[in-house]
Amino acid sequence: MAVAHPSALRPSFLRTLWANAVMAPKTTLGFMRIDFVLGTIFIIPLTQMVFFAFVVRLEAGGAAEVAFTALGNAVATVTYSSVFSVCQTTDSEKQQGTMEHLLVSPANRFALYLGRGLIPILISLATVSVGLLYASTFFGVHIDPSTIPAVAVSVVLTAFAMVGFGLLLGGVALYLRTSIILGNIFLFCGLLLSGVNFPLSALPLPLQYVGDALPLTWGLAAIRAAVAGTTGGPLELLWGAVALAGAISFGASISLWAVFERRALATGSIARF
């Protein structure tokens, strides 16, 4: 009897991509119940922006400072769906006992991880869009209609880069007992290190370098530049930086998973919850 070559049994790239895009929100991604999704898109951006706008107002901040903070937080809320949610996939796999099966699966890893990130990318796009709408409607952020295409490109690039970063953290979490700590750290440290509430230059130099390593910093800079009407070279440079941050994150996450997969198969213990 003829036996099929193992590579012939490997699911196709598109099938793996699609299966993960459809299944991950129902199984492993955190924050993916419809009430959470709607809350993440419509409630969190507004309440977070209101909170920081009033903090700025307490220190006698004017309209410009409030607008700066509101725009920063409108973009920063993307971390809920892109980082916190995606990062939890590792925990979920361990908790549900599916990690071992995943690790021995012949599925293409890039398709697997990219597929898991598709829905979070869409939710991230929606979150930032609604945040920008709030910023423009309630917090005096002026978004000229002519800048919308540039803003849209910046938002899409930021969403991709942030989901890549979430997958990277998910890879790190494979080695940890839980991803909750990592998720929380990067959920909120962007507020401090990415120029969300005050310019990055206000921080000590070492912290500025740390901020520069975060995709949110570049994504936010690109969105701020696009909203300010910057065009041409400077904006394209920022887009390049966001795209590079995203590519590095995706690449590093796949490399990291490969390393930990080998370790998991060698020790047989890493996938335990």
Add this chain to the structure above:
Amino acid sequence: MSTAHARGYSGARSTRAALRLSLLQFMADPQWLIPSMIAPVIFGIVAFELFRGFGPYFLTYAILGAGMMSMWGQTLYGSGWATGQDREFGTLEPTIQAPTPYLYIVLGRVLWNVVSGLLGGAIVYAVVVAIAGAPPALPDPLGFVVLFLFVMLTLAAVGVVFAAFYVYTRYAGFIQNIGEFAFYVGTGCMFPVVLLPFWTSPVALFFPPTWALDALRYASIPGYVGFSWGFWPDIAGAVATTTAYLVLAGAIFHRVERHVLEVGNLDHY
């Protein structure tokens, strides 16, 4: 035979047991303190950066606000998470069926939340003071500590009511995560509630910590402009609302326990 034996349970012993179990769970996995600490510490540092150069008392705002957020986090997450975990593990039904009223179990957990909230507040204080390079200017440190503990008590009262509500709902996680900033805004964690639009005041005054925190700021920040009625009415309001919450919690727990036993669907996760 004592009354406790006649009833088949001792409230104090049940509360102590719940407190001990919470402590043991914390010791087994102390990293749970970290998630509820990260946001307040970062918010405290962000507020400090925003307030830098605006006078010595803005440091008090930053520390007080971040400390309050830490304790809110412990209260909201601690109460909700415990009930949610009971439901997930299948221990909610046996706990409710036990002769001990569920209120005593929750009380033990809330007491632990108070302790860990204080621990969190101390960590926030240490981090922000280390970054600021000096402790906040406090006119009356002892009064500050006493009022701070009082604020904790008002938060605990809210935690008990929330815990009762969480038995009914599968949306505890939603309320905690999505409503987090709304609570911070509504109770004026980082800024006086009077800065908010006037129509929000009745909602904010519904929460005991709003009153208590306003009183604490009156006592610790010279020139503070909070509710126009001042310090003592704030204290009276905090005492009244806290008492109302505790009475309400007792009534709700009684009703919840009866209802869930009648309906019998607690194990539907």
